[in-house]
Amino acid sequence: MAKQRRPAGSGLRILLYAFLVLIAVLQLFPLVWVGCYSLLKSGDLFGSEFLKLPLHPLWHNYVRAWVDGKVPLYFCNSLIVVSVSTVASTALSFCLAYALTRMQWRFKALGLVAVTLGMVVPIHTTLLPNFIWFGYFHLIDTRLGLIIPYVAFTLSFNTLIYMGQFRTLPKSIEEAALMDGASWPRILWSIVAPLAMPATMTVGVMTFLNNWNEFIMANTYLATDDLRTLPFSIIRFQGQYSSDYAVQFACMVLVALPALLLYFVFSKRIMEGATAGAIKG
Amino acid sequence: MRGPFQNRSVVATLVLPGIAVMVFAMLVPLGFSLYYSFTDWAGFGDVHPVGWENYKAIFTQDPVFWRALWNTLLLMLATVFIQNPVAFALAALLAHVSARFSRILRTIYFIPAVLSLVIVAKLWVSILNPTYGILNKLLALVGLKSLAVSWLSNPHTALAAVIFIIVWQGFGWALLFYYAGLMTVPREIEEAARVDGANWFQTYLLVVIPYLLPVISAVVVIDVISSMKQMELIFLSTGGGPGHLTQFVSVYLYQKAFVAGEYGYGNALSVILVVLSVGLTLIIQRVMRSAPDES
Numbered sequence: 001m002a003k004q005r006r007p008a009g010s011g012l013r014i015l016l017y018a019f020l021v022l023i024a025v026l027q028l029f030p031l032v033w034v035g036c037y038s039l040l041k042s043g044d045l046f047g048s049e050f051l052k053l054p055l056h057p058l059w060h061n062y063v064r065a066w067v068d069g070k071v072p073l074y075f076c077n078s079l080i081v082v083s084v085s086t087v088a089s090t091a092l093s094f095c096l097a098y099a100l101t102r103m104q105w106r107f108k109a110l111g112l113v114a115v116t117l118g119m120v121v122p123i124h125t126t127l128l129p130n131f132i133w134f135g136y137f138h139l140i141d142t143r144l145g146l147i148i149p150y151v152a153f154t155l156s157f158n159t160l161i162y163m164g165q166f167r168t169l170p171k172s173i174e175e176a177a178l179m180d181g182a183s184w185p186r187i188l189w190s191i192v193a194p195l196a197m198p199a200t201m202t203v204g205v206m207t208f209l210n211n212w213n214e215f216i217m218a219n220t221y222l223a224t225d226d227l228r229t230l231p232f233s234i235i236r237f238q239g240q241y242s243s244d245y246a247v248q249f250a251c252m253v254l255v256a257l258p259a260l261l262l263y264f265v266f267s268k269r270i271m272e273g274a275t276a277g278a279i280k281g
Numbered sequence: 282m283r284g285p286f287q288n289r290s291v292v293a294t295l296v297l298p299g300i301a302v303m304v305f306a307m308l309v310p311l312g313f314s315l316y317y318s319f320t321d322w323a324g325f326g327d328v329h330p331v332g333w334e335n336y337k338a339i340f341t342q343d344p345v346f347w348r349a350l351w352n353t354l355l356l357m358l359a360t361v362f363i364q365n366p367v368a369f370a371l372a373a374l375l376a377h378v379s380a381r382f383s384r385i386l387r388t389i390y391f392i393p394a395v396l397s398l399v400i401v402a403k404l405w406v407s408i409l410n411p412t413y414g415i416l417n418k419l420l421a422l423v424g425l426k427s428l429a430v431s432w433l434s435n436p437h438t439a440l441a442a443v444i445f446i447i448v449w450q451g452f453g454w455a456l457l458f459y460y461a462g463l464m465t466v467p468r469e470i471e472e473a474a475r476v477d478g479a480n481w482f483q484t485y486l487l488v489v490i491p492y493l494l495p496v497i498s499a500v501v502v503i504d505v506i507s508s509m510k511q512m513e514l515i516f517l518s519t520g521g522g523p524g525h526l527t528q529f530v531s532v533y534l535y536q537k538a539f540v541a542g543e544y545g546y547g548n549a550l551s552v553i554l555v556v557l558s559v560g561l562t563l564i565i566q567r568v569m570r571s572a573p574d575e576s
């Protein structure tokens with residue numbers, strides 16, 4: 001596990017702690033600022049004070065953000081699209097990574113190139129052509145039309161994470177199971193998948209967060225309000241309520257909360273798992 | 282006879298679904314982009330082939346394109362030479378505090394990376410707002426009111442502000458990689474350096490950094506790729522303005538196709554962006570791979 005360095009002398013040590021805490025405070029301050037003013041009157045934002053504490057919190061701002069930002073509808077839409085794409089991307093990358101690390105096949109090198117290139121291609125270069133191409137299949141302005149690219153653009157990263165995990169697992173277990181006559185689906189599901197659980201957690205959480213936060217594809221492909229995802233709650237306020245800052249800030253907090261909660265619960269997995277591939281490889 | 286790990290139908294079942302999704306959502310669209318980049322299609326009406334006209338216009342008559350490329354280069358330099366050293370230094374400091382405390386701090390430092398880009402953009406648009414933004418209030422508080430400007434619409438500050446937002450948002454990733462890397466440095470080699478009389482600076486410069494070169498090069502590759510991929514933060518904060526000063530290729534192609542109605546031209550920009558991203562990645566990976574071998 002973590003190999004912490006020898007601590008410095010006590011005076012330096014206090015300075016070090018103070019400095020690191022200061023950075024953390026600076027990092028958190030914008031969020032605290034938004035949090036405070038989300039509970040005040042919009043006009044308070046124009047006061048000269050640096051930060052005003054909401055001593056008499058106006059929870060009504062949150063009610064308005066919830067209703068006018070269509071948070072429940074967009075939240076459910078996000079949940080559907082993101083859950084399906086996360087499960088699909090996790091399953092597909094698991095299979096792809098297994099074939100790329102364990103199996104021997106002719107086009108393996110090509111497969112690796114495809115996975116690597118998938119990391120490089122910017123999403124934004126597919127926005128224009130997909131409008132036409134997805135149109136042929138009537139996928140524009142549908143949930144499936146969002147799910148497919150969400151899977152495609154998370155697949156490469158996830159495959160690399162899984163490949164890192166598979167390399168740490170001994171092949172002998174699978175070989176023994178094959179000798180005993182176990183079928184491939186059984187080996188993958190009952191032997192490999194449980195052992196790869198740490199990678200699955202990382203892949204699952206990262207994919208969920210990534211797609212949960214995704215905006216530009218949703219903005220491009222979706223026209224129907226009833227299908228829109230959670231980031232649109234914030235966008236909604238830009239036009240008609242553009243002077244209602246407190247409600248906008250409340251909306252930002254509401255939209256940030258689910259992702260932050262998920263992050264705090266799984267932070268260990270995200271922070272250790274996401275870097276594992278790059279450090280070992 | 283083929284062994285079980287060479288079973289073709291198993292390989293096909295494992296590989297084809299994933300590859301199919303990538304082909305459907307990435308490769309075929311790029312083919313479409315290529316086709317439309319040789320047309321003058323406006324997004325509706327007839328499609329006329331125009332040969333290399335779009336590409337010619339982009340490279341010879343479009344200052345905005347060059348401005349966008351220049352901005353991308355500046356962003357890359359800012360991430361590699363500002364974000365990177367800062368992240369490395371902080372990661373090194375975090376390695377000197379208790380494991381528990383360092384975990385709490387890392388969790389906080391990484392928050393911007395898990396927020397939606399819509400929130401990050403809106404957050405900084407608010408902070409930098411000239412009338413109610415906190416930055417100008419802070420300047421007024423310390424008596425520097427004369428420095429207060431409209432950060433995102435002032436031609437002198439807009440680009441720096443946008444690059445700062447992107448660097449702020451992406452900083453957590455670099456920190457995470459460096460911290461994970463620092464944890465793998467064997468303590469013995471550091472202590473050996475100390476025994477030989479090296480101070481902390483020499484230890485890092487001569488022992489730790491060379492040891493971590495693979496990690497550093499991995500982070501630099503990620504930096505360059507992600508600089509090419511930036512779009513949302515710019516799109517949602519300045520929209521490339523004022524007067525295309527903060528324009529980036531990914532934003533520009535979007536506006537050309539969906540706002541200006543020059544779909545063919547936008548697709549030509551798309552194709553150029555893909556070629557640049559892939560080409561640059563290949564070059565950097567080659568350079569990075571050969572560099573540590575020589576030393």
